[in-house]
Amino acid sequence: MNRKGLYFxxxxxxxxxxxxxxxxxxxxxxxxxDDRWYIAPTVGGYYNDTDRNTxxxxxxxxxxxxxxxxxxxxxxxxxxxxxxxxxxxxxxGNWSSNNYGxxxxxxxxAADAWRPYLxxxxxxxxxxxxxxxxxxxxxxxxxxxxxxxxxxxxxxxEAGYRYDWDDKSQPEKNGYGDWFLGFxxxxxxxxxxxxxxxxxxxPPPAPDCSKLDSDGDGVNDxxxxxxxxxxxxxxxxxxxxxxxxxxxxxxxxxxxRPKKGEKDIKKALAEPSTDSIAILDQAIDTLQRYxxxxxxxAGYTDSVGKDAYNQSxxxxxxxxxxxxxxxxGVDASRLQGPIGHGKNDPIDSNDTDSGRARNRxxxxxxxx
Numbered sequence: 582m583n584r585k586g587l588y589f590x591x592x593x594x595x596x597x598x599x600x601x602x603x604x605x606x607x608x609x610x611x612x613x614x615d616d617r618w619y620i621a622p623t624v625g626g627y628y629n630d631t632d633r634n635t636x637x638x639x640x641x642x643x644x645x646x647x648x649x650x651x652x653x654x655x656x657x658x659x660x661x662x663x664x665x666x667x668x669x670x671x672x673x674g675n676w677s678s679n680n681y682g683x684x685x686x687x688x689x690x691a692a693d694a695w696r697p698y699l700x701x702x703x704x705x706x707x708x709x710x711x712x713x714x715x716x717x718x719x720x721x722x723x724x725x726x727x728x729x730x731x732x733x734x735x736x737x738x739e740a741g742y743r744y745d746w747d748d749k750s751q752p753e754k755n756g757y758g759d760w761f762l763g764f765x766x767x768x769x770x771x772x773x774x775x776x777x778x779x780x781x782x783x784p785p786p787a788p789d790c791s792k793l794d795s796d797g798d799g800v801n802d803x804x805x806x807x808x809x810x811x812x813x814x815x816x817x818x819x820x821x822x823x824x825x826x827x828x829x830x831x832x833x834x835x836x837x838r839p840k841k842g843e844k845d846i847k848k849a850l851a852e853p854s855t856d857s858i859a860i861l862d863q864a865i866d867t868l869q870r871y872x873x874x875x876x877x878x879a880g881y882t883d884s885v886g887k888d889a890y891n892q893s894x895x896x897x898x899x900x901x902x903x904x905x906x907x908x909x910g911v912d913a914s915r916l917q918g919p920i921g922h923g924k925n926d927p928i929d930s931n932d933t934d935s936g937r938a939r940n941r942x943x944x945x946x947x948x949x
Contacts, residue, residue, distance in 0.1 A: 614652040617769040621645035625763030635665035653688045676710040696727045715749040735767035827945040832857040834941045877946040878903045878918040883937035896921030902943040
């Protein structure tokens with residue numbers, strides 16, 4: 582093959598790589614490494630087998646087309662050519678060899694560092710001399726080192742041994758083993774692949790809101806419609822602030838009762854006293870369901886009698902209710918008082934018997 586033929590093959594290889602690149606431009610992003618196609622023009626030299634009867638050293642040049650098929654492995658298709666000068670003792674002239682083959686390289690280390698590698702290749706070798714024109718198989722082994730100089734260019738230098746089973750050029754010889762040294766510039770096509778995007782880990786599962794009470798109000802977060810209520814706030818089943826009312830209306834006292842020293846509340850209550858006791862027991866139940874609630878126990882009278890007497894009577898009424906609550910399980914620390922208000926703050930008219938009866942009362946005033 583003459584030089585024009587070699588140049589034609591180089592142009593054909595470049596055109597083929599360009600066509601493949603147009604179809605394969607997006608593959609690098611998903612491969613996890615730079616698998617773009619590249620070309621690798623090569624120049625080097627042979628230290629020829631003495632059995633060739635040629636000059637001991639000869640230049641060769643070639644072109645490779647390849648790509649990485651794994652992070653540490655590349656495959657090249659290549660052509661190269663050399664022309665050896667035949668010794669004058671065997672007649673002179675020249676002896677050209679055109680090689681067409683494939684080489685695999687296995688690299689060590691990271692892609693952005695100096696990377697030593699091993700190479701192995703097989704090829705067909707076309708020999709042309711004044712004695713013969715023929716094909717023969719050949720193979721090569723070697724070592725090299727590579728370094729990236731840009732994100733699309735590498736340099737590599739390699740040395741190795743190539744054996745050619747040429748038994749035609751010199752019939753008395755069965756083949757030739759040559760040492761070689763080569764230097765290549767690797768140029769990749771297209772834009773560098775994007776860095777792989779790390780998968781975002783799934784968010785941890787949300788905690789079970791039915792087992793959480795973030796604001797400590799006794800209502801789980803699933804049911805709490807008013808999250809973040811201040812500590813100590815009285816809330817309802819929905820977690821929202823609730824006005825606790827303890828209504829003792831209906832707990833009324835007989836006129837001028839309890840007497841001084843009287844301890845039995847039933848004797849002091851208006852008839853039927855069982856109704857009043859039931860209301861007091863409901864109040865105790867409410868206080869037990871809301872242990873954070875504190876109340877003031879206050880007593881009142883009607884307007885009959887002197888102010889000083891009514892003041893003392895209202896205090897006795899507050900005291901007897903206070904004692905009833907503490908005697909049925911309500912801690913005294915939750916009760917303020919007892920306090921008497923005398924005839925003040927009536928809730929009904931003191932001009933009628935029924936009105937005065939309602940004014941003879943006690944109240945549990947919730948401290949919000």
